[in-house]
Structure formats: structure tokens, C-alpha cells
Amino acid sequence: DTGVSQNPRHKITKRGQNVTFRCDPISEHNRLYWYRQTLGQGPEFLTYFQNEAQLEKSRLLSDRFSAERPKGSFSTLEIQRTEQGDSAMYLCAGKGEGSAFFGQGTRLTVV
Amino acid sequence: KNEVEQSPQNLTAQEGEFITINCSYSVGISALHWLQQHPGGGIVSLFMLSSGKKKHGRLIATINIQEKHSSLHITASHPRDSAVYICAALQGGSEKLVFGKGTKLTVNP
Numbered sequence: 001d002t003g004v005s006q007n008p009r010h011k012i013t014k015r016g017q018n019v020t021f022r023c024d025p026i027s028e029h030n031r032l033y034w035y036r037q038t039l040g041q042g043p044e045f046l047t048y049f050q051n052e053a054q055l056e057k058s059r060l061l062s063d064r065f066s067a068e069r070p071k072g073s074f075s076t077l078e079i080q081r082t083e084q085g086d087s088a089m090y091l092c093a094g095k096g097e098g099s100a101f102f103g104q105g106t107r108l109t110v111v
Numbered sequence: 112k113n114e115v116e117q118s119p120q121n122l123t124a125q126e127g128e129f130i131t132i133n134c135s136y137s138v139g140i141s142a143l144h145w146l147q148q149h150p151g152g153g154i155v156s157l158f159m160l161s162s163g164k165k166k167h168g169r170l171i172a173t174i175n176i177q178e179k180h181s182s183l184h185i186t187a188s189h190p191r192d193s194a195v196y197i198c199a200a201l202q203g204g205s206e207k208l209v210f211g212k213g214t215k216l217t218v219n220p
Contacts, residue, residue, distance in 0.1 A: 031206060033208070042115075042197055042199070042210030042211050042212045043154075043208075045207045045208060048206045048207065050206075055206070056205070058207075098159065099144065099158075099159040100144065100156055100208070101156060102154035103153075104151070104153040105154075
């Protein structure tokens with residue numbers, strides 16, 4: 001248990017629906033990251049927060065994706081109008097001054 | 112060419128063998144992470160290093176900044192070490208981790 005929790009663990013949704021994932025990092029983690037991992041690949045960076053400020057966004061993050069961290073604690077990642085290509089594992093990581101700690105991920109399947 | 116390359120992609124070993132997984136990177140980095148991912152997706156951070164060598168139990172990680180190369184070694188491997196091992200480089204001047212594709216390790220009893 002890394003102390004970073006993600007919910008839900010699994011999500012199956014129909015194409016075109018909106019989905020929202022949540023990440024709760026450890027309180028000391030001022031930095032929070034979202035990554036996406038498809039089968040057989042390493043995780044790809046999506047976005048990064050320092051406290052409540054979203055400081056970096058990948059070009060992978062299309063306008064259908066939005067992430068928030070309103071109070072600098074938990075974060076949400078929303079995907080609007082899901083497409084089959086959005087099917088992946090969405091990973092969240094928190095970081096203080098040391099190593100990053102990853103959550104278990106949310107596996108999204110778009111049918 | 113990926114910015115972070117790992118080898119081998121797949122590795123099968125017998126229990127007790129010494130394991131080496133290699134990682135080469137082409138970007139300037141401030142640190143390099145070794146991560147372990149079990150089936151089901153959970154990722155555990157094993158090491159974060161920016162120079163030299165770190166040891167934790169049967170795991171040893173080394174990095175050569177000049178050669179842009181890092182290795183993860185597992186001594187006296189055990190079936191419970193079976194997992195995907197991922198190398199991730201923290202780009203200098205950025206908070207972005209660039210991941211390798213991972214090395215799938217299977218240790219047979």
C-alpha cells in the first residue's frame with residue numbers, strides 16, 4: 001500500500017459517455033501526476049499539478065480531457081465523450097521531496 | 112527511437128539466478144526511477160537515484176550519468192520477483208517522467 005488511492009479501480013463505459021476518476025495522494029505530496037498506460041507500453045505523462053496549480057500538460061491531453069486539483073489535495077481526471085481509444089490504465093502518482101508513489105490505477109474500458 | 116530504452120523486453124530466469132535489467136536514456140535527467148509493476152497495474156517505486164549506486168535488500172540499482180545508462184540487479188532471484196520492471200527518467204528542468212516500455216521478468220521455481 002503506497003498510500004495513494006485511486007477510484008474506481010475499474011470502469012466500463014459506453015462510447016460517448018463521460019467518466020471521472022479520482023486520486024487521493026498522501027497529504028505530504030505537493031506534486032501530483034496523471035499517466036496513461038496502454039497494454040504492453042510504459043506509462044505516458046498526461047499532466048502534473050504542484051499543489052492546486054496545473055503546471056504541465058501533455059499534448060496527449062486532448063480537449064476532451066480535463067484534470068483538476070481544487071484544494072491541492074485530491075485530484076480528478078474527467079474524460080468527456082469517451083472513445084474506444086481511451087481504453088487504458090490511468091495512473092496517478094504523488095510526490096513530495098523523495099520518490100514518487102503510485103496508486104493502483106483505474107482501468108478504463110470503453111465499449 | 113524512444114527517449115528511454117530498456118533491455119531485455121522479456122527475461123525468464125530460474126530461482127536463485129542473478130538478474131540484470133538495463134536502461135539507456137537520451138534525455139538530460141535530474142533523476143532516474145526504477146519501478147515495479149505487478150499484474151493488475153499497481154506500481155511500486157523501488158529506487159530513485161541521480162548518481163552512483165543504491166541497495167535495498169536483494170535489489171541494487173546503479174547509474175552512470177556520463178554514459179546515460181542505469182542497471183537494476185536482483186540477487187538470488189525468487190518467483191515473487193516476477194513482475195514488470197520499468198525505468199523512468201525525470202527530465203532535467205521538468206517534472207515529467209519519461210518511461211521505458213518495461214522488462215517483463217518471470218522467475219521460475
